[in-house]
Amino acid sequence: MEHSYEALRLILDSITEHIVVIDEAGRIQYANRSWSEFGSRNECSLGTGWEGVNYIDECDKAAAMGDDFGAQAKAGILSVINRETPAFYFEYPCHSPDEKRWFMMRVTALDMESKAYFVISHQNITERKLAEEEVRSIARLDGLTDIPNRRTLDEFLHNEWRRCARLQKPISLAIVDLDHFKLLNDIYGHQSGDDCLVRIGRLLKGFASRPSDLCARYGGEEFALVWGGTSREQAEPLSNRLLDEIFALNINNSHSPIGKYLTASIGLAVMVPQKGQTEIELIRRADSMLYRAKESGRNRVNCE
Numbered sequence: 001m002e003h004s005y006e007a008l009r010l011i012l013d014s015i016t017e018h019i020v021v022i023d024e025a026g027r028i029q030y031a032n033r034s035w036s037e038f039g040s041r042n043e044c045s046l047g048t049g050w051e052g053v054n055y056i057d058e059c060d061k062a063a064a065m066g067d068d069f070g071a072q073a074k075a076g077i078l079s080v081i082n083r084e085t086p087a088f089y090f091e092y093p094c095h096s097p098d099e100k101r102w103f104m105m106r107v108t109a110l111d112m113e114s115k116a117y118f119v120i121s122h123q124n125i126t127e128r129k130l131a132e133e134e135v136r137s138i139a140r141l142d143g144l145t146d147i148p149n150r151r152t153l154d155e156f157l158h159n160e161w162r163r164c165a166r167l168q169k170p171i172s173l174a175i176v177d178l179d180h181f182k183l184l185n186d187i188y189g190h191q192s193g194d195d196c197l198v199r200i201g202r203l204l205k206g207f208a209s210r211p212s213d214l215c216a217r218y219g220g221e222e223f224a225l226v227w228g229g230t231s232r233e234q235a236e237p238l239s240n241r242l243l244d245e246i247f248a249l250n251i252n253n254s255h256s257p258i259g260k261y262l263t264a265s266i267g268l269a270v271m272v273p274q275k276g277q278t279e280i281e282l283i284r285r286a287d288s289m290l291y292r293a294k295e296s297g298r299n300r301v302n303c304e
């Protein structure tokens with residue numbers, strides 16, 4: 001069987017990986033059925049017929065249309081052709097309008113009948129990529145409230161700070177700390193405390209609706225809101241509305257000296273980032289405003 005050309009062709013056609021073989025100039029010399037079928041199903045630039053197609057030119061065309069992966073694929077293929085590396089591996093997205101897809105491209109040399117050829121195979125790795133995306137998104141969220149966690153906040157704040165520095169726009173940070181939450185936990189139990197944190201998280205999501213906004217769980221019963229491109233005139237009423245809405249949830253905290261429903265305190269800082277400053281200064285200011293809000297009676301917004 002191994003001597004039968006027909007048998008080998010059938011075997012290659014039965015493989016789900018898309019396989020093409022090119023020569024040193026990049027001209028396609030062979031394509032298996034999976035490769036041809038994928039091309040025709042997806043109206044890929046290479047189309048159904050492969051005769052006369054130069055694979056490297058196709059990568060160039062993709063790169064010229066702004067596809068960075070085209071340029072990377074070409075560089076990798078050339079590195080194998082020039083024998084700078086024995087193999088090239090490359091993961092790239094190839095999404096269709098209605099589904100996400102990723103492929104792993106492998107390029108290896110194949111010396112045959114004293115001529116050099118190169119095998120390029122594409123394996124569908126979508127399942128693994130989707131699982132990785134899921135893990136990444138779980139790692140970015142707080143397990144209890146399902147809103148971004150501290151790590152995500154730090155990253156977002158860093159990027160938003162830099163964006164606002166570039167545009168010389170104000171950036172606001174509100175640190176929201178629930179008042180006498182320990183009493184709520186002590187009287188109604190830890191589970192009620194958890195339920196309450198979940199409700200607050202849900203409420204906060206409604207205060208972070210723009211791409212330049214983010215709400216996050218900052219610590220135990222502390223939350224944070226970043227409002228990029230937002231001035232004090234906009235952030236202060238927003239913060240006051242947030243306090244009103246927390247109170248309007250009517251979450252019992254009967255032993256709180258402030259009132260029978262749960263309240264919160266907010267430290268608000270607003271800065272237009274200047275040279276030499278970092279977002280640490282914004283956090284420091286919001287923290288000190290929160291401290292003052294707590295010191296001066298809680299259930300209020302303090303803004304410097």
Ligand SMILES: Nc1nc2c(ncn2[C@@H]2O[C@H](COP(=O)(O)OP(=O)(O)OP(=O)(O)O)[C@@H](O)[C@H]2O)c(=O)[nH]1
Nearest residue numbers: 177178179180181182183185190191193194220221
């Ligand atoms: N149920 C629950 N409680 C939490 C969680 N994280 C922190 N806490 C509780 O939050 C309470 C915070 O207490 P404190 O730091 O004294 O603050 P506080 O009672 O809110 O008082 P002030 O902030 O000064 O108004 C503690 O009892 C923590 O156990 C959590 O994930 N779930």
